[in-house]
Amino acid sequence: MLDIYRAQFQVSVATYVQYRVGVLIWAAARLVEPVVYIMVWSSTAAALGGDVGGYDRGKITAYFIAMMIANQLTFAKMLWRYELRIQHGVLSYQLLHPVHVFHRDIADNLASKALQFIFVITSALMMTLLFQPDFDTPLWAVLAFPAAIIIAWMLNMVIDYLVAMSAFWFTRTNAIDLLFYLVLFFFSGRLAPLDLLPDVVQLLATALPFRWILAFPAELMIGQLTPAETALGFAMQALWITIGAVGLRLAWRSGVRHYSAVGG
Amino acid sequence: MQRLIDIYQQQFKVNLAVQFQYRVGMAIWMIEVILQPTIYLVVWSAAAGGGEVGGFGAREFAAYYIALLVVIHATQTWNMWEMEWLIREGQMSARLLRPLHPIHVDIVQNMSYKTLMLFVVVPAVLLLSAIFNPIFNPPLWALALMPLVLFLAAAMMFIIGWVTALAAFWTTRILAINSLFYLIVLFFSGQIAPLNLLPAPLQAVATLLPFRWGMAFPVELFLGRLSPEQALTGIIMQVFWLGVCLSVLSTIWRAGVKRYGAVGG
Numbered sequence: 333m334l335d336i337y338r339a340q341f342q343v344s345v346a347t348y349v350q351y352r353v354g355v356l357i358w359a360a361a362r363l364v365e366p367v368v369y370i371m372v373w374s375s376t377a378a379a380l381g382g383d384v385g386g387y388d389r390g391k392i393t394a395y396f397i398a399m400m401i402a403n404q405l406t407f408a409k410m411l412w413r414y415e416l417r418i419q420h421g422v423l424s425y426q427l428l429h430p431v432h433v434f435h436r437d438i439a440d441n442l443a444s445k446a447l448q449f450i451f452v453i454t455s456a457l458m459m460t461l462l463f464q465p466d467f468d469t470p471l472w473a474v475l476a477f478p479a480a481i482i483i484a485w486m487l488n489m490v491i492d493y494l495v496a497m498s499a500f501w502f503t504r505t506n507a508i509d510l511l512f513y514l515v516l517f518f519f520s521g522r523l524a525p526l527d528l529l530p531d532v533v534q535l536l537a538t539a540l541p542f543r544w545i546l547a548f549p550a551e552l553m554i555g556q557l558t559p560a561e562t563a564l565g566f567a568m569q570a571l572w573i574t575i576g577a578v579g580l581r582l583a584w585r586s587g588v589r590h591y592s593a594v595g596g
Numbered sequence: 597m598q599r600l601i602d603i604y605q606q607q608f609k610v611n612l613a614v615q616f617q618y619r620v621g622m623a624i625w626m627i628e629v630i631l632q633p634t635i636y637l638v639v640w641s642a643a644a645g646g647g648e649v650g651g652f653g654a655r656e657f658a659a660y661y662i663a664l665l666v667v668i669h670a671t672q673t674w675n676m677w678e679m680e681w682l683i684r685e686g687q688m689s690a691r692l693l694r695p696l697h698p699i700h701v702d703i704v705q706n707m708s709y710k711t712l713m714l715f716v717v718v719p720a721v722l723l724l725s726a727i728f729n730p731i732f733n734p735p736l737w738a739l740a741l742m743p744l745v746l747f748l749a750a751a752m753m754f755i756i757g758w759v760t761a762l763a764a765f766w767t768t769r770i771l772a773i774n775s776l777f778y779l780i781v782l783f784f785s786g787q788i789a790p791l792n793l794l795p796a797p798l799q800a801v802a803t804l805l806p807f808r809w810g811m812a813f814p815v816e817l818f819l820g821r822l823s824p825e826q827a828l829t830g831i832i833m834q835v836f837w838l839g840v841c842l843s844v845l846s847t848i849w850r851a852g853v854k855r856y857g858a859v860g861g
Contacts, residue, residue, distance in 0.1 A: 354769035361776045368783045371795045379649045379793070385642075412771055506677045507624040514628060518635045523788075530642045 336431055337439045344443030355444075359451040362404060365522075366396040370463055373524065385528035390466025391554065395525050397459050398550035403522065404452040405445065406485040406545055408492035410437060411509050414499035418591060427588065438489070469555035476562055480549045483569045488545045490576035497580070500587035521547030541572040603696065604704050611708035626716045629669055630724075636787065637661040637728060650793040656819075659730035660790055662721055663815045668787070669710065669717045671750045671810050673757030675702050676777065680761075680770040688856060699758060706754060733820035741827060745814045748834040753810040755841040762845075765852035780805075786812025806837040 348355055373392045377384045387395065417423040426433045459465070495512050499505050517523055519533075520542035526534055537543045548565040551557050557565070640661075641654040652660065682688045691698040724730075734742075760777050764770050782788055783798075785807035791799055802808045813830040816822050822830070 351769060353767070354772045357769065357772040357776050361772075361779050364776075364779055364783070368788070368798070371798055372789050372793060375793060375795050376643060376649050376789075380643075380645075380647060506674070507628070511624050511628055511631075514631055514635070518639075523635070524639050524643070528639065528643055530638060533638060533642075 333435075336435065337442075340436055340439035341443045341446075344440040345447065348444055348447050355447060359448055359455075362400060362448070362452065363455045366400040366459070369396045369523075370459075385525065387525055387527070388466070390464065392525075393459070393463040394465035394467050394554040395550060395556075397456055397463075397465050398553040399522060399546060400459075401452060401456055401553070402481060402484065402546050402549045404448060405481050406488045406549075407445075408441065408489050410489075410492045410496035411499060411505055411512070413437065414496040415505045418499050423591065434493070441489070465554075467554055469553060472559065473552050473555055473557065473562070477549060477553055480552050480562075480565065480569075483566070483573070484545045484549050487541060487569050487573050487576065490573055490580055491541055491545070494576060494580050494583060497583040497587045500590050516542050516545075519543060520545055521550065525551075538568075541568075541576070544568045544572060600700075603700070607701060607704035608708045611705050612712060626713065629665065629672075629713070629717065630720045632787075633661040633665040633668065634724065636664075636789075637724075640789065641728070650790065652790060652793070655729050655731045657790075658724070658728035659732050659819055660815060662724050662728070662730050663732070663818045664787065664811065665724070666717065666721060667746070667749065667811050667814045667818075669713060670746050670814075671753040672710070673706065673754050675754075675757050676761040676763075676770070676774050678761070680764040683764050683856065692853065692856075702758070703754070732818070734818050735820055737824065738817050738820060738822070738827065741831075742814070742818060745817055745827075745831065745834070748831065748838060749810045749814050752806060752834055752838045752841065755838065755845055756806060756810075759841055759845050759848060762848050762852050765855050781807050781811075784808060785810060786815065790816075806833075806841070809833040809837060 370393050373384065373387070373396075374389045377387065377389055377392060382388055384392075414423075417426065423433070426436070429436075495508065498508050502508065519537045519540050521537070526537050526543060526547050529537070537547075544565060548557075548569070552562060552565070637658055640649070640652070640657040643649065644652060644654050644657060647653070648656075682691070688698070691701065760773070763773050767773070784802040784805050786802070791802050791808060791812050794802065802812075809830055813822075813834070817827055817830065
């Protein structure tokens with residue numbers, strides 16, 4: 333299994349190096365987003381007399397740098413892959429491989445992360461120098477962060493796969509993709525720290541999985557969470573991975589059946 | 597001209613029928629059109645609390661984002677998401693053989709979709725207005741200018757969308773380009789936040805780019821936030837960008853079709 337991963341990883345890295353421009357555009361997009369948010373929310377905090385919902389300029393900066401890193405380490409983007417594979421029937425022979433097609437995706441996802449991580453680290457360092465974020469992270473949180481981020485990545489993969497399975501039933505998935513992006517955007521804390529939102533929305537965000545993918549590791553990284561809140565975060569991650577995995581298993585099975593019936 | 601109008605009429609009817617078949621897709625788009633401004637509205641109202649940010653209190657934010665919902669609807673384009681597919685699947689070939697420039701098909705599709713969606717947008721606006729209590733304060737002259745400004749905004753954004761779509765003739769990395777485009781529009785059109793909340797350098801960039809004139813400008817005009825001089829500047833910028841984009845479009849289109857013929861033939 334490890335050999336298979338290694339081989340796919342190498343193929344993917346080679347492919348991404350060929351598509352340098354695409355990688356660069358993605359990196360640019362990922363950098364533009366936090367910079368703009370830092371500017372928007374800092375000027376909002378200034379207009380409100382120093383802080384917005386308990387976040388002052390330094391905290392806001394730290395939050396969005398952490399968010400950029402969390403976003404980078406957890407992204408999945410599976411929907412368009414499945415749309416293409418299903419439309420073109422490529423999935424047919426991928427299903428015949430002795431290794432589940434998911435493993436190919438996972439290795440590819442890791443390869444793309446490895447390449448883009450160079451950009452993200454550079455941008456995070458640059459932004460730290462430029463904007464002077466205020467990280468206030470206790471040692472235990474630093475230690476817990478890797479676990480939180482790896483589980484968050486797994487959770488995001490599961491949820492993203494679930495959405496991607498819709499490609500079995502719909503041939504044009506742009507609308508679904510955008511809708512998913514929008515929901516994720518709001519409830520994961522990417523647009524604004526969740527503390528800033530009204531109570532009802534916060535409650536909803538707590539119940540949904542998205543918060544535990546991005547906001548949780550980011551808040552952990554900037555030292556916003558107590559040990560009890562951190563424990564809750566891990567518990568929610570575990571709960572949603574379990575629910576998501578069961579759902580994914582069901583969706584994959586009936587999806588593949590649907591696929592062979594129509595596209596065969 | 598009469599011939600073109602006839603063609604438009606026919607295409608319009610066909611498109612209505614086609615889009616009515618894609619009810620699920622429409623329902624999802626509809627949720628999006630409503631959800632996106634609502635999200636920002638909620639975030640900014642909460643952030644403002646009882647106070648004001650950059651001249652916006654909770655009810656001003658409500659007005660801003662409800663007006664934005666209408667403007668987003670009026671200026672929406674999605675051709676960049678379709679062009680890749682048209683080219684990849686060879687559907688473009690059939691379109692090129694017609695005696696009419698393919699852009700006309702998309703213009704009619706765009707108009708018929710927007711007409712259909714009015715049945716969603718109008719109730720959404722009424723509902724959001726009932727919930728959030730917006731303050732609209734447009735002077736009469738601004739109201740009179742609205743149809744012209746909205747038309748120019750829609751035309752400009754449509755052409756920009758089409759120019760972006762043409763990238764599909766050259767690259768397969770369309771998803772990355774579209775996503776970056778989406779982000780830039782989001783930030784610099786005044787969707788994320790009213791532009792006067794942004795720091796000065798970002799505002800300057802927004803003024804130079806076309807997106808502000810396609811979205812924030814009609815919204816601010818409708819809110820009664822602009823002076824007649826500012827409104828005039830806005831209309832001039834819209835006409836300027838429309839002209840620029842049209843000439844870019846005709847240049848790129850020719851080069852793109854040549855390339856398409858050479859590779860995909």
